[in-house]
Amino acid sequence: MKSMIVTLILSATLALVSCARPSEQLNLEMSEGESWKVVANVSNRLMPGDELQVLYVLKATDAKDFVIAPLDQVEVKFPTNPELNEIQTVRPDGFITLPFVGDIVVAGRSPKQVSGELTTRYGEYLNVPDVYVIVREYGSRVAEMNEAMVRNRGGQGRPIQVRPDGSASFPIIGDVRAGGQSLEDVRQEVRARYREVDPRMLVDLSLMQAAGAQTWVLGAVTNPGNYPVQGQISLPQALNMAGGIRSMSFPDAIFVVRRDGGVIRYRLLNANLSQPEVQTLMLSEQSIVYVATRTISDPGAMAEQLAQQVFFRSFASADGK
Known part of the structure:
Protein backbone atom coordinates (compact mmCIF):
# COMPACT_ATOMS: atom_id res chain seq x y z
CA MET A 1 0.00 0.00 0.00
CA LYS A 2 2.78 2.41 0.95
CA SER A 3 4.70 1.76 -2.29
CA MET A 4 1.54 2.29 -4.35
CA ILE A 5 0.88 5.65 -2.68
CA VAL A 6 4.50 6.75 -3.20
CA THR A 7 4.26 5.75 -6.88
CA LEU A 8 1.07 7.78 -7.31
CA ILE A 9 2.67 10.82 -5.71
CA LEU A 10 5.84 10.53 -7.77
CA SER A 11 3.87 10.12 -11.00
CA ALA A 12 1.78 13.18 -10.28
CA THR A 13 4.82 15.20 -9.18
CA LEU A 14 6.82 14.48 -12.33
CA ALA A 15 4.09 16.13 -14.35
CA LEU A 16 4.42 19.21 -12.16
CA VAL A 17 8.18 19.68 -12.37
CA SER A 18 8.21 21.21 -15.84
CA CYS A 19 4.63 22.48 -16.23
CA ALA A 20 3.11 23.10 -12.80
CA ARG A 21 -0.10 25.10 -12.63
CA PRO A 22 -1.92 26.39 -9.54
CA SER A 23 -4.54 24.07 -8.05
CA GLU A 24 -8.14 25.24 -7.75
CA GLN A 25 -8.90 22.95 -4.80
CA LEU A 26 -6.94 24.57 -1.96
CA ASN A 27 -7.31 28.15 -3.24
CA LEU A 28 -4.24 29.16 -1.24
CA GLU A 29 -2.56 32.55 -1.12
CA MET A 30 1.23 32.92 -1.20
CA SER A 31 3.34 35.68 0.29
CA GLU A 32 7.07 36.25 0.67
CA GLY A 33 8.96 35.16 3.77
CA GLU A 34 12.65 35.79 4.47
CA SER A 35 14.08 32.68 2.83
CA TRP A 36 10.86 30.65 2.68
CA LYS A 37 7.80 31.35 0.61
CA VAL A 38 4.62 30.91 2.62
CA VAL A 39 1.40 29.12 1.69
CA ALA A 40 -1.37 29.86 4.20
CA ASN A 41 -5.00 29.06 5.12
CA VAL A 42 -4.73 25.34 5.76
CA SER A 43 -5.00 25.18 9.55
CA ASN A 44 -8.42 23.52 9.69
CA ARG A 45 -7.82 20.85 7.06
CA LEU A 46 -7.72 17.21 8.08
CA MET A 47 -4.94 14.90 6.99
CA PRO A 48 -4.11 11.17 7.01
CA GLY A 49 -3.39 9.89 10.50
CA ASP A 50 -5.74 12.35 12.20
CA GLU A 51 -8.02 10.62 14.70
CA LEU A 52 -11.65 11.70 14.76
CA GLN A 53 -14.35 10.90 17.29
CA VAL A 54 -17.91 10.35 16.14
CA LEU A 55 -20.49 10.82 18.89
CA TYR A 56 -23.99 9.43 18.42
CA VAL A 57 -27.24 9.76 20.32
CA LEU A 58 -30.80 8.88 19.42
CA LYS A 59 -33.19 11.81 19.26
CA ALA A 60 -35.52 12.30 22.24
CA THR A 61 -38.53 10.00 22.19
CA ASP A 62 -41.14 12.36 23.61
CA ALA A 63 -44.55 11.87 22.04
CA LYS A 64 -44.35 15.16 20.17
CA ASP A 65 -40.86 14.44 18.81
CA PHE A 66 -40.73 10.71 18.17
CA VAL A 67 -41.22 9.48 14.61
CA ILE A 68 -41.23 5.99 13.18
CA ALA A 69 -38.42 5.05 10.80
CA PRO A 70 -37.90 2.32 8.19
CA LEU A 71 -36.98 -1.08 9.69
CA ASP A 72 -38.59 -0.23 13.04
CA TYR A 138 -35.85 0.34 16.79
CA GLY A 139 -34.78 -0.54 13.28
CA SER A 140 -31.83 -2.79 12.57
CA ARG A 141 -29.78 0.22 11.48
CA VAL A 142 -30.14 1.77 14.93
CA ALA A 143 -29.23 -1.54 16.54
CA GLU A 144 -26.19 -1.80 14.25
CA MET A 145 -25.15 1.71 15.24
CA ASN A 146 -25.52 0.87 18.93
CA GLU A 147 -23.30 -2.19 18.52
CA ALA A 148 -20.65 -0.20 16.65
CA MET A 149 -20.35 2.47 19.32
CA VAL A 150 -18.73 2.53 22.75
CA ARG A 151 -20.83 4.20 25.43
CA ASN A 152 -19.41 7.52 26.63
CA ARG A 153 -20.70 10.20 28.92
CA GLY A 154 -23.46 12.02 27.04
CA GLY A 155 -23.83 9.43 24.30
CA GLN A 156 -21.99 6.74 22.40
CA GLY A 157 -18.77 7.28 20.49
CA ARG A 158 -16.17 5.63 18.33
CA PRO A 159 -12.68 6.70 17.18
CA ILE A 160 -12.27 7.03 13.42
CA GLN A 161 -8.85 7.42 11.79
CA VAL A 162 -8.25 9.20 8.50
CA ARG A 163 -6.62 6.57 6.29
CA PRO A 164 -3.58 7.09 4.01
CA ASP A 165 -5.86 7.65 1.01
CA GLY A 166 -7.61 10.51 2.85
CA SER A 167 -10.86 8.70 3.52
CA ALA A 168 -12.45 7.81 6.87
CA SER A 169 -14.78 4.84 7.37
CA PHE A 170 -17.88 5.34 9.54
CA PRO A 171 -20.35 2.71 10.83
CA ILE A 172 -23.23 2.07 8.44
CA ILE A 173 -22.54 4.96 6.02
CA GLY A 174 -19.08 3.76 4.98
CA ASP A 175 -16.28 5.92 3.57
CA VAL A 176 -16.29 9.71 3.69
CA ARG A 177 -13.62 11.90 2.10
CA ALA A 178 -11.79 13.65 4.97
CA GLY A 179 -8.22 14.45 3.89
CA GLY A 180 -7.96 18.04 2.71
CA GLN A 181 -11.43 18.86 4.03
CA SER A 182 -12.25 21.04 7.01
CA LEU A 183 -13.60 19.34 10.12
CA GLU A 184 -16.86 21.28 9.75
CA ASP A 185 -17.35 20.16 6.13
CA VAL A 186 -16.84 16.52 7.10
CA ARG A 187 -19.14 16.94 10.10
CA GLN A 188 -21.95 18.28 7.93
CA GLU A 189 -21.57 15.50 5.36
CA VAL A 190 -21.55 12.81 8.05
CA ARG A 191 -24.65 14.27 9.71
CA ALA A 192 -26.52 14.43 6.41
CA ARG A 193 -25.67 10.84 5.53
CA TYR A 194 -26.77 9.53 8.93
CA ARG A 195 -30.03 11.47 8.62
CA GLU A 196 -30.67 9.61 5.38
CA VAL A 197 -30.28 6.32 7.26
CA ASP A 198 -32.51 7.35 10.17
CA PRO A 199 -33.69 10.93 10.86
CA ARG A 200 -33.54 10.24 14.62
CA MET A 201 -29.77 9.82 14.60
CA LEU A 202 -27.98 12.85 16.03
CA VAL A 203 -24.27 12.73 15.24
CA ASP A 204 -21.36 15.00 16.10
CA LEU A 205 -17.72 14.83 15.02
CA SER A 206 -14.58 16.12 16.70
CA LEU A 207 -10.81 15.95 16.17
CA MET A 208 -9.38 13.85 19.00
CA GLN A 209 -5.72 13.76 17.96
CA ALA A 210 -3.73 15.20 15.08
CA ALA A 211 -1.45 12.99 12.99
CA GLY A 212 1.97 12.16 14.35
CA ALA A 213 5.17 13.72 13.07
CA GLN A 214 6.48 12.34 9.80
CA THR A 215 8.66 13.42 6.88
CA TRP A 216 8.14 12.44 3.26
CA VAL A 217 11.29 12.06 1.16
CA LEU A 218 10.53 11.74 -2.55
CA GLY A 219 12.12 12.02 -5.97
CA ALA A 220 15.66 10.90 -6.81
CA VAL A 221 16.42 9.13 -3.53
CA THR A 222 17.17 5.47 -2.89
CA ASN A 223 14.09 4.66 -0.78
CA PRO A 224 11.31 7.24 -1.32
CA GLY A 225 8.55 7.17 1.26
CA ASN A 226 7.35 8.61 4.56
CA TYR A 227 9.37 8.31 7.77
CA PRO A 228 8.23 8.87 11.38
CA VAL A 229 10.33 11.48 13.19
CA GLN A 230 10.78 12.71 16.74
CA GLY A 231 10.68 16.50 16.75
CA GLN A 232 12.67 18.55 14.23
CA ILE A 233 15.32 17.00 12.01
CA SER A 234 17.70 18.53 9.47
CA LEU A 235 17.48 18.18 5.69
CA PRO A 236 20.59 15.93 5.53
CA GLN A 237 19.07 13.67 8.20
CA ALA A 238 15.89 13.33 6.15
CA LEU A 239 17.87 12.44 3.03
CA ASN A 240 19.88 9.85 4.96
CA MET A 241 16.66 8.19 6.21
CA ALA A 242 15.73 7.61 2.55
CA GLY A 243 19.13 6.16 1.72
CA GLY A 244 20.55 9.37 0.27
CA ILE A 245 20.36 10.80 -3.23
CA ARG A 246 20.23 8.05 -5.85
CA SER A 247 23.53 7.52 -7.63
CA MET A 248 23.80 8.74 -11.23
CA SER A 249 20.59 10.74 -10.84
CA PHE A 250 22.15 14.20 -11.44
CA PRO A 251 19.70 16.18 -9.26
CA ASP A 252 18.83 19.71 -10.34
CA ALA A 253 17.39 20.99 -7.05
CA ILE A 254 16.06 20.01 -3.65
CA PHE A 255 12.53 21.23 -2.99
CA VAL A 256 11.32 21.39 0.61
CA VAL A 257 7.73 21.87 1.80
CA ARG A 258 6.92 21.99 5.49
CA ARG A 259 3.78 22.45 7.54
CA ASP A 260 4.00 24.62 10.65
CA GLY A 261 0.57 24.56 12.28
CA GLY A 262 -1.71 26.39 9.87
CA VAL A 263 1.07 27.55 7.55
CA ILE A 264 2.75 25.68 4.71
CA ARG A 265 6.16 27.00 3.64
CA TYR A 266 8.33 25.96 0.73
CA ARG A 267 11.92 26.52 -0.31
CA LEU A 268 13.89 25.68 -3.45
CA LEU A 269 17.55 24.80 -2.83
CA ASN A 270 20.60 24.02 -4.90
CA ALA A 271 21.29 20.28 -5.00
CA ASN A 272 24.84 20.79 -3.73
CA LEU A 273 24.73 19.04 -0.34
CA SER A 274 27.90 20.74 0.86
CA GLN A 275 26.34 24.18 0.88
CA PRO A 276 25.68 25.62 4.38
CA GLU A 277 22.02 26.40 3.63
CA VAL A 278 21.45 22.73 2.82
CA GLN A 279 23.47 21.41 5.75
CA THR A 280 21.70 23.60 8.32
CA LEU A 281 18.13 23.60 7.01
CA MET A 282 15.69 22.34 9.65
CA LEU A 283 12.41 20.61 8.83
CA SER A 284 9.17 20.74 10.78
CA GLU A 285 7.30 17.72 12.16
CA GLN A 286 5.32 17.54 8.90
CA SER A 287 7.66 18.02 5.94
CA ILE A 288 8.22 16.96 2.34
CA VAL A 289 11.64 16.75 0.70
CA TYR A 290 11.64 16.30 -3.07
CA VAL A 291 14.88 15.76 -4.97
CA ALA A 292 14.21 16.98 -8.52
CA THR A 293 16.13 15.98 -11.62
CA ARG A 294 14.33 18.53 -13.81
CA THR A 295 13.84 22.27 -13.52
CA ILE A 296 10.91 23.29 -11.32
CA SER A 297 9.38 26.09 -13.36
CA ASP A 298 6.61 27.06 -10.92
CA PRO A 299 7.66 26.37 -7.30
CA GLY A 300 4.45 27.85 -5.88
CA ALA A 301 2.22 25.49 -7.81
CA MET A 302 4.59 22.62 -6.99
CA ALA A 303 4.29 23.34 -3.26
CA GLU A 304 0.54 23.55 -3.52
CA GLN A 305 0.21 20.26 -5.36
CA LEU A 306 2.59 18.44 -3.04
CA ALA A 307 0.60 19.70 -0.04
CA GLN A 308 -2.53 18.37 -1.71
CA GLN A 309 -1.09 14.96 -2.51
CA VAL A 310 0.96 14.29 0.61
CA PHE A 311 -0.60 16.24 3.49
CA PHE A 312 -4.23 15.98 2.41
CA ARG A 313 -4.37 13.15 -0.18
CA SER A 314 -6.66 15.04 -2.52
CA PHE A 315 -5.75 12.87 -5.52
CA ALA A 316 -8.35 10.31 -6.60
CA SER A 317 -8.00 6.79 -5.25
CA ALA A 318 -7.93 3.76 -7.50
CA ASP A 319 -11.72 3.37 -7.40
CA GLY A 320 -12.25 6.96 -8.51
CA LYS A 321 -13.69 8.25 -5.25
Whole structure:
Protein backbone atom coordinates (compact mmCIF):
# COMPACT_ATOMS: atom_id res chain seq x y z
CA MET A 1 0.00 0.00 0.00
CA LYS A 2 2.78 2.41 0.95
CA SER A 3 4.70 1.76 -2.29
CA MET A 4 1.54 2.29 -4.35
CA ILE A 5 0.88 5.65 -2.68
CA VAL A 6 4.50 6.75 -3.20
CA THR A 7 4.26 5.75 -6.88
CA LEU A 8 1.07 7.78 -7.31
CA ILE A 9 2.67 10.82 -5.71
CA LEU A 10 5.84 10.53 -7.77
CA SER A 11 3.87 10.12 -11.00
CA ALA A 12 1.78 13.18 -10.28
CA THR A 13 4.82 15.20 -9.18
CA LEU A 14 6.82 14.48 -12.33
CA ALA A 15 4.09 16.13 -14.35
CA LEU A 16 4.42 19.21 -12.16
CA VAL A 17 8.18 19.68 -12.37
CA SER A 18 8.21 21.21 -15.84
CA CYS A 19 4.63 22.48 -16.23
CA ALA A 20 3.11 23.10 -12.80
CA ARG A 21 -0.10 25.10 -12.63
CA PRO A 22 -1.92 26.39 -9.54
CA SER A 23 -4.54 24.07 -8.05
CA GLU A 24 -8.14 25.24 -7.75
CA GLN A 25 -8.90 22.95 -4.80
CA LEU A 26 -6.94 24.57 -1.96
CA ASN A 27 -7.31 28.15 -3.24
CA LEU A 28 -4.24 29.16 -1.24
CA GLU A 29 -2.56 32.55 -1.12
CA MET A 30 1.23 32.92 -1.20
CA SER A 31 3.34 35.68 0.29
CA GLU A 32 7.07 36.25 0.67
CA GLY A 33 8.96 35.16 3.77
CA GLU A 34 12.65 35.79 4.47
CA SER A 35 14.08 32.68 2.83
CA TRP A 36 10.86 30.65 2.68
CA LYS A 37 7.80 31.35 0.61
CA VAL A 38 4.62 30.91 2.62
CA VAL A 39 1.40 29.12 1.69
CA ALA A 40 -1.37 29.86 4.20
CA ASN A 41 -5.00 29.06 5.12
CA VAL A 42 -4.73 25.34 5.76
CA SER A 43 -5.00 25.18 9.55
CA ASN A 44 -8.42 23.52 9.69
CA ARG A 45 -7.82 20.85 7.06
CA LEU A 46 -7.72 17.21 8.08
CA MET A 47 -4.94 14.90 6.99
CA PRO A 48 -4.11 11.17 7.01
CA GLY A 49 -3.39 9.89 10.50
CA ASP A 50 -5.74 12.35 12.20
CA GLU A 51 -8.02 10.62 14.70
CA LEU A 52 -11.65 11.70 14.76
CA GLN A 53 -14.35 10.90 17.29
CA VAL A 54 -17.91 10.35 16.14
CA LEU A 55 -20.49 10.82 18.89
CA TYR A 56 -23.99 9.43 18.42
CA VAL A 57 -27.24 9.76 20.32
CA LEU A 58 -30.80 8.88 19.42
CA LYS A 59 -33.19 11.81 19.26
CA ALA A 60 -35.52 12.30 22.24
CA THR A 61 -38.53 10.00 22.19
CA ASP A 62 -41.14 12.36 23.61
CA ALA A 63 -44.55 11.87 22.04
CA LYS A 64 -44.35 15.16 20.17
CA ASP A 65 -40.86 14.44 18.81
CA PHE A 66 -40.73 10.71 18.17
CA VAL A 67 -41.22 9.48 14.61
CA ILE A 68 -41.23 5.99 13.18
CA ALA A 69 -38.42 5.05 10.80
CA PRO A 70 -37.90 2.32 8.19
CA LEU A 71 -36.98 -1.08 9.69
CA ASP A 72 -38.59 -0.23 13.04
CA GLN A 73 -40.80 -3.00 14.38
CA VAL A 74 -44.31 -1.67 15.11
CA GLU A 75 -47.27 -3.28 16.81
CA VAL A 76 -50.78 -2.33 15.71
CA LYS A 77 -53.31 -3.21 18.43
CA PHE A 78 -57.09 -3.41 18.19
CA PRO A 79 -58.44 -3.67 21.79
CA THR A 80 -61.96 -4.58 20.66
CA ASN A 81 -60.84 -6.71 17.71
CA PRO A 82 -57.66 -8.49 18.84
CA GLU A 83 -57.80 -10.87 15.89
CA LEU A 84 -56.59 -7.95 13.75
CA ASN A 85 -53.51 -7.27 15.87
CA GLU A 86 -50.32 -7.08 13.79
CA ILE A 87 -46.58 -6.86 14.46
CA GLN A 88 -44.72 -5.70 11.38
CA THR A 89 -41.35 -4.32 10.35
CA VAL A 90 -41.58 -1.02 8.52
CA ARG A 91 -40.43 -1.58 4.94
CA PRO A 92 -37.56 0.46 3.45
CA ASP A 93 -40.15 2.48 1.52
CA GLY A 94 -41.75 3.50 4.85
CA PHE A 95 -44.98 1.48 4.49
CA ILE A 96 -46.67 -1.39 6.32
CA THR A 97 -49.59 -3.44 4.99
CA LEU A 98 -52.68 -4.10 7.13
CA PRO A 99 -55.90 -6.09 6.63
CA PHE A 100 -58.72 -4.21 4.85
CA VAL A 101 -56.88 -0.90 4.46
CA GLY A 102 -53.79 -2.18 2.64
CA ASP A 103 -50.61 -0.08 2.50
CA ILE A 104 -50.17 2.84 4.86
CA VAL A 105 -47.14 5.08 5.22
CA VAL A 106 -45.79 5.19 8.77
CA ALA A 107 -42.15 6.32 8.44
CA GLY A 108 -41.61 9.94 9.37
CA ARG A 109 -44.83 10.05 11.40
CA SER A 110 -45.47 9.71 15.12
CA PRO A 111 -47.32 6.65 16.50
CA LYS A 112 -50.15 9.00 17.50
CA GLN A 113 -50.51 10.29 13.93
CA VAL A 114 -50.59 6.77 12.50
CA SER A 115 -53.10 5.65 15.17
CA GLY A 116 -55.40 8.56 14.23
CA GLU A 117 -55.34 7.74 10.53
CA LEU A 118 -55.95 4.04 11.17
CA THR A 119 -58.86 4.80 13.49
CA THR A 120 -60.46 6.85 10.69
CA ARG A 121 -59.82 4.29 7.97
CA TYR A 122 -60.99 1.32 10.05
CA GLY A 123 -64.17 3.23 10.87
CA GLU A 124 -65.49 1.96 7.53
CA TYR A 125 -65.10 -1.67 8.69
CA LEU A 126 -65.42 -1.79 12.49
CA ASN A 127 -68.13 -0.68 14.89
CA VAL A 128 -65.54 0.40 17.49
CA PRO A 129 -62.42 1.33 15.49
CA ASP A 130 -59.97 1.82 18.38
CA VAL A 131 -56.42 1.42 17.07
CA TYR A 132 -53.11 1.92 18.87
CA VAL A 133 -49.64 1.89 17.33
CA ILE A 134 -46.59 1.03 19.44
CA VAL A 135 -42.94 0.88 18.40
CA ARG A 136 -41.59 -2.38 19.83
CA GLU A 137 -38.01 -2.21 18.53
CA TYR A 138 -35.85 0.34 16.79
CA GLY A 139 -34.78 -0.54 13.28
CA SER A 140 -31.83 -2.79 12.57
CA ARG A 141 -29.78 0.22 11.48
CA VAL A 142 -30.14 1.77 14.93
CA ALA A 143 -29.23 -1.54 16.54
CA GLU A 144 -26.19 -1.80 14.25
CA MET A 145 -25.15 1.71 15.24
CA ASN A 146 -25.52 0.87 18.93
CA GLU A 147 -23.30 -2.19 18.52
CA ALA A 148 -20.65 -0.20 16.65
CA MET A 149 -20.35 2.47 19.32
CA VAL A 150 -18.73 2.53 22.75
CA ARG A 151 -20.83 4.20 25.43
CA ASN A 152 -19.41 7.52 26.63
CA ARG A 153 -20.70 10.20 28.92
CA GLY A 154 -23.46 12.02 27.04
CA GLY A 155 -23.83 9.43 24.30
CA GLN A 156 -21.99 6.74 22.40
CA GLY A 157 -18.77 7.28 20.49
CA ARG A 158 -16.17 5.63 18.33
CA PRO A 159 -12.68 6.70 17.18
CA ILE A 160 -12.27 7.03 13.42
CA GLN A 161 -8.85 7.42 11.79
CA VAL A 162 -8.25 9.20 8.50
CA ARG A 163 -6.62 6.57 6.29
CA PRO A 164 -3.58 7.09 4.01
CA ASP A 165 -5.86 7.65 1.01
CA GLY A 166 -7.61 10.51 2.85
CA SER A 167 -10.86 8.70 3.52
CA ALA A 168 -12.45 7.81 6.87
CA SER A 169 -14.78 4.84 7.37
CA PHE A 170 -17.88 5.34 9.54
CA PRO A 171 -20.35 2.71 10.83
CA ILE A 172 -23.23 2.07 8.44
CA ILE A 173 -22.54 4.96 6.02
CA GLY A 174 -19.08 3.76 4.98
CA ASP A 175 -16.28 5.92 3.57
CA VAL A 176 -16.29 9.71 3.69
CA ARG A 177 -13.62 11.90 2.10
CA ALA A 178 -11.79 13.65 4.97
CA GLY A 179 -8.22 14.45 3.89
CA GLY A 180 -7.96 18.04 2.71
CA GLN A 181 -11.43 18.86 4.03
CA SER A 182 -12.25 21.04 7.01
CA LEU A 183 -13.60 19.34 10.12
CA GLU A 184 -16.86 21.28 9.75
CA ASP A 185 -17.35 20.16 6.13
CA VAL A 186 -16.84 16.52 7.10
CA ARG A 187 -19.14 16.94 10.10
CA GLN A 188 -21.95 18.28 7.93
CA GLU A 189 -21.57 15.50 5.36
CA VAL A 190 -21.55 12.81 8.05
CA ARG A 191 -24.65 14.27 9.71
CA ALA A 192 -26.52 14.43 6.41
CA ARG A 193 -25.67 10.84 5.53
CA TYR A 194 -26.77 9.53 8.93
CA ARG A 195 -30.03 11.47 8.62
CA GLU A 196 -30.67 9.61 5.38
CA VAL A 197 -30.28 6.32 7.26
CA ASP A 198 -32.51 7.35 10.17
CA PRO A 199 -33.69 10.93 10.86
CA ARG A 200 -33.54 10.24 14.62
CA MET A 201 -29.77 9.82 14.60
CA LEU A 202 -27.98 12.85 16.03
CA VAL A 203 -24.27 12.73 15.24
CA ASP A 204 -21.36 15.00 16.10
CA LEU A 205 -17.72 14.83 15.02
CA SER A 206 -14.58 16.12 16.70
CA LEU A 207 -10.81 15.95 16.17
CA MET A 208 -9.38 13.85 19.00
CA GLN A 209 -5.72 13.76 17.96
CA ALA A 210 -3.73 15.20 15.08
CA ALA A 211 -1.45 12.99 12.99
CA GLY A 212 1.97 12.16 14.35
CA ALA A 213 5.17 13.72 13.07
CA GLN A 214 6.48 12.34 9.80
CA THR A 215 8.66 13.42 6.88
CA TRP A 216 8.14 12.44 3.26
CA VAL A 217 11.29 12.06 1.16
CA LEU A 218 10.53 11.74 -2.55
CA GLY A 219 12.12 12.02 -5.97
CA ALA A 220 15.66 10.90 -6.81
CA VAL A 221 16.42 9.13 -3.53
CA THR A 222 17.17 5.47 -2.89
CA ASN A 223 14.09 4.66 -0.78
CA PRO A 224 11.31 7.24 -1.32
CA GLY A 225 8.55 7.17 1.26
CA ASN A 226 7.35 8.61 4.56
CA TYR A 227 9.37 8.31 7.77
CA PRO A 228 8.23 8.87 11.38
CA VAL A 229 10.33 11.48 13.19
CA GLN A 230 10.78 12.71 16.74
CA GLY A 231 10.68 16.50 16.75
CA GLN A 232 12.67 18.55 14.23
CA ILE A 233 15.32 17.00 12.01
CA SER A 234 17.70 18.53 9.47
CA LEU A 235 17.48 18.18 5.69
CA PRO A 236 20.59 15.93 5.53
CA GLN A 237 19.07 13.67 8.20
CA ALA A 238 15.89 13.33 6.15
CA LEU A 239 17.87 12.44 3.03
CA ASN A 240 19.88 9.85 4.96
CA MET A 241 16.66 8.19 6.21
CA ALA A 242 15.73 7.61 2.55
CA GLY A 243 19.13 6.16 1.72
CA GLY A 244 20.55 9.37 0.27
CA ILE A 245 20.36 10.80 -3.23
CA ARG A 246 20.23 8.05 -5.85
CA SER A 247 23.53 7.52 -7.63
CA MET A 248 23.80 8.74 -11.23
CA SER A 249 20.59 10.74 -10.84
CA PHE A 250 22.15 14.20 -11.44
CA PRO A 251 19.70 16.18 -9.26
CA ASP A 252 18.83 19.71 -10.34
CA ALA A 253 17.39 20.99 -7.05
CA ILE A 254 16.06 20.01 -3.65
CA PHE A 255 12.53 21.23 -2.99
CA VAL A 256 11.32 21.39 0.61
CA VAL A 257 7.73 21.87 1.80
CA ARG A 258 6.92 21.99 5.49
CA ARG A 259 3.78 22.45 7.54
CA ASP A 260 4.00 24.62 10.65
CA GLY A 261 0.57 24.56 12.28
CA GLY A 262 -1.71 26.39 9.87
CA VAL A 263 1.07 27.55 7.55
CA ILE A 264 2.75 25.68 4.71
CA ARG A 265 6.16 27.00 3.64
CA TYR A 266 8.33 25.96 0.73
CA ARG A 267 11.92 26.52 -0.31
CA LEU A 268 13.89 25.68 -3.45
CA LEU A 269 17.55 24.80 -2.83
CA ASN A 270 20.60 24.02 -4.90
CA ALA A 271 21.29 20.28 -5.00
CA ASN A 272 24.84 20.79 -3.73
CA LEU A 273 24.73 19.04 -0.34
CA SER A 274 27.90 20.74 0.86
CA GLN A 275 26.34 24.18 0.88
CA PRO A 276 25.68 25.62 4.38
CA GLU A 277 22.02 26.40 3.63
CA VAL A 278 21.45 22.73 2.82
CA GLN A 279 23.47 21.41 5.75
CA THR A 280 21.70 23.60 8.32
CA LEU A 281 18.13 23.60 7.01
CA MET A 282 15.69 22.34 9.65
CA LEU A 283 12.41 20.61 8.83
CA SER A 284 9.17 20.74 10.78
CA GLU A 285 7.30 17.72 12.16
CA GLN A 286 5.32 17.54 8.90
CA SER A 287 7.66 18.02 5.94
CA ILE A 288 8.22 16.96 2.34
CA VAL A 289 11.64 16.75 0.70
CA TYR A 290 11.64 16.30 -3.07
CA VAL A 291 14.88 15.76 -4.97
CA ALA A 292 14.21 16.98 -8.52
CA THR A 293 16.13 15.98 -11.62
CA ARG A 294 14.33 18.53 -13.81
CA THR A 295 13.84 22.27 -13.52
CA ILE A 296 10.91 23.29 -11.32
CA SER A 297 9.38 26.09 -13.36
CA ASP A 298 6.61 27.06 -10.92
CA PRO A 299 7.66 26.37 -7.30
CA GLY A 300 4.45 27.85 -5.88
CA ALA A 301 2.22 25.49 -7.81
CA MET A 302 4.59 22.62 -6.99
CA ALA A 303 4.29 23.34 -3.26
CA GLU A 304 0.54 23.55 -3.52
CA GLN A 305 0.21 20.26 -5.36
CA LEU A 306 2.59 18.44 -3.04
CA ALA A 307 0.60 19.70 -0.04
CA GLN A 308 -2.53 18.37 -1.71
CA GLN A 309 -1.09 14.96 -2.51
CA VAL A 310 0.96 14.29 0.61
CA PHE A 311 -0.60 16.24 3.49
CA PHE A 312 -4.23 15.98 2.41
CA ARG A 313 -4.37 13.15 -0.18
CA SER A 314 -6.66 15.04 -2.52
CA PHE A 315 -5.75 12.87 -5.52
CA ALA A 316 -8.35 10.31 -6.60
CA SER A 317 -8.00 6.79 -5.25
CA ALA A 318 -7.93 3.76 -7.50
CA ASP A 319 -11.72 3.37 -7.40
CA GLY A 320 -12.25 6.96 -8.51
CA LYS A 321 -13.69 8.25 -5.25
